[in-house]
Amino acid sequence: MSLNIGTLISAFPGYLAQGIIWGIMALGLYISFRVLEFSDLTVDGSFAAGGAVTVMLILSGKPALLAVFAAVLVGILCGLCTGLLHTKFGIAPILSGILTQIALYSVNLHILGNKANQAVSVDKYSLLLSLRHPGPAIAAAGIFAAALIAVMYWFFGTELGSAIRATGSNPNMSKAQGINIDRMKVLALALSNGTVALAGGLMAQYQGFADVQMGRGAIVIGLAAIIIGEVFRRLIKITTPFDYAISLFFVIVGGIVYYVIMGIALWLRLPTNDLKLFTALIVAFALAIPQLHERRRLSRRKAGSGKGGAGQ
Template identity: 60%
Template sequence: MNYFATLNPVAFTNALPGNIAQGLIWGIMALGVYITFRLLDFADLTVDGSFATGGAVTVMMTINGYNIWVSLLCACIAGLLAGLCTGLLHTKLGIPPILAGILTQIALYSINLNIMQRHANQALSADKYNLVLSSRNLTHAIIVGVIFSIVIIAVLYWYFGTEQGSAIRATGCNPAMSKAQGINIDNMKLIGLALSNAIVALSGGLLSQYSGFSDVNMGRGGIVIGLAAVIIGEVLGDALLGKHMNFMGKLIFVIFGGIVYYIVIGIVLWLQMPSDDLKLFTAIIVAIFLAVPYLKGKSKASFKKAGKRSAAALNAKEGK
């Protein structure tokens, strides 16, 4: 009883806006992960590094007097270059996707340290700089997060409906057939990886403003959070919309996946679970949502088999 008495619902309610704001930012990052893992079918691990690169570039350029929007644009360009690096390692040097991403990620650690002038972290005060969003004003942060999400989803929906965007999707779906149709699959991979990591770096820039600092390790484990958001979004979308889920719906539910993930993490912390075990809880959450589609499909298959057996038995009985 003493444990439940320490759980304050007001504390959870107060933390909810912050969870939503962070969920929106990481949901934008998950959109980048969705492009590589779902559309391009490319296991890209660059994102842990490019996320931190976006934060580092945004903070350092803002500190040095550049406009915050220019800083975010440069963060996107830095992420784009990181994605191109991974793509070139894979397409031109024949390095497997996972290893190419790891190599770029390792290189970005040193690059990020150099960007931040050999400091592991750099502060960005909301008092000194005119930031796009900050954790000091959660309502404004949520509104900004929603606006960025809507704009990015709209642009992605339009782009992947164009000839080039469709070629990227075709490359991920069936590379051999795409090549036979005259699509340069290497170029499509380069474009997809560049676009993905540009979005990831943008979300890193937004998080550095929200948090008030950039850290060389801020992207560590980001790929797990991104995948968690994608998977949670897919499971929720399938449960709510089923066969009516279109491409726009998938993109929207990726954002919802990020929000749900951070709300679940908020619940875990509210239940006073050890914060050191957050990675463990993350793995459990991802495993549960990964298992849901499989178990759902397995149960449907077992019901179908049972139905066929029952129908066969009934027909045999009638035949007698």
């Protein structure tokens, strides 16, 4: 049972492609969790919905790009649903998301023609990306990621996007400045889940099937990508007018790093059954880093070594 580094290297392009796709998903999560500070659990459902819609439309002969576009629209509807449950009926954020997610399980089964999964073969259909061709898959996912970063950078720099950021940062101040925060929340959740569904549509094509379970754990993976990205982002201490775009770029980097770590875990023959446990440990560790960092800084300062205090 020797470990052959060659197998790890040959699997790398696949991890890269999947990492970018999960990174796109994480960018969607970034809108709800980071910009709006709304813990939205819809995403497990909207990711699968995106995959299901994409595959069914491609199977019915529609062009793959159009299918992905439709997936985005369906994701937007999912987000609207959660947003309205929260703002119109006063249901708590987490519960609103869970309700939509649960409902989507049934909806997704219907979309998939009452089956748990549907395959779409790259031999029969023209797909945007597939695991059979890792190089072009990386390029295609990379183009989507770059376009998304550009659009998000622009949008959150507009008056409307700025109002959404203010809503997340300080809802009371936003109301006092005349912002309809309910509308901003619904809009942000719609955009967030639209992005997540886009990632679902790309993932379904990449793996060659859509599965009603494909979104399970998406939130945790997305959070892992965001947090790992932030850890790496902190290492680079440059400030440019494009800071925001760089932060978004590092969410994609986080997705890739997460997948490479997973790849290494598999390569080390970690039992597949333990992968979710492993994921949870990575996320818990990444979440703990800022706390641990701060504690170490404080204890160092107490010790009076004079180091590190000035840093960050």
